[in-house]
Amino acid sequence: MNWNLKMRNWHRDFSYFYAGLLIAFSISGIALNHRHSWDPRDYVYESIDLKIDLPKDRDAITEEFFRQSLKENNIDLKLRGTAYRRGGYNLYFDGAYAFVNPFTGEGEIERFRTRPVLGQMVDLHKSTSNVWLWYSDIFAICVLLICITGLVIAKGKGGFKKRGWKLALLGVIIPSVLWFFL
Structure with missing residues (x-):
């Protein structure tokens, strides 16, 4: 059995299968960072x-x-809840939010919609559905396999033993240092 060929095939097949989800997580992750x-x-x-x-x-x-x-102001939105937070009154509606200044009574209702595609990609990070949790756990295991197989499939000067370990070590050190200082 040729293990290097088997690793290449796993690396390729898992990468193809999860390319869409990797792209969605990457794009929405960048958006969430900002x-x-x-x-x-x-x-x-x-x-x-x-x-x-x-x-x-x-x-x-x-x-x-x-x-x-709200009724007296002819605002026909169903109020879901209120809270006094961040120095004012927050009003929550389906598809809308309002902040009311507690001193002046002035405020603004903002009606919002979910951004097409990006909004659904962002929701992937927060979903608690049992089916999604299982699928994303399997995805995480496969991403680990993609990483591990990617580390071992290259041979020669560009392989893990010669050069790859240095890059892999940097890839661990840099986020660790950033995490420590942030």
């Missing part, structure tokens, strides 16, 4: 100014209060 600058999953397509007369008694500001205020 989520502090923009939302890679959703985009705002409409903003609605909002002005709510807030009562002086903070205990009177309830979810029901916001429901009534």
Whole structure:
């Protein structure tokens, strides 16, 4: 049995099979790395100014209060929940979000949609479906096999024993140092 040929075949076949998922994870991973600058999953397509007369008694500001205020402002969105966070009132709707200033009562409702394709790719990172968890575990094992077979299939001057181990060691050291300092 020629192990080198078998490793090459596994490396090739697993790479072909998972190329689409590797590309999706790579693109969405880059997008998620920059989520502090923009939302890679959703985009705002409409903003609605909002002005709510807030009562002086903070205990009177309830979810029901916001429901009534939205109705009075002719805003026909189903309120899913509220929270007082980051110095203001957050209102959550299906497909929309609002922030209300607690001092002025002014705010803005942002209606959003999921970015086509990229939004679904980002969701792959967060899915907790049992089927997806099993599939992604198998994917992770296959990525390990792709890496291991990739390390051993090259022979000669470009092989692991001559040059590859140095690059592999750098590939471990650089992220370890970055992780330590970040």
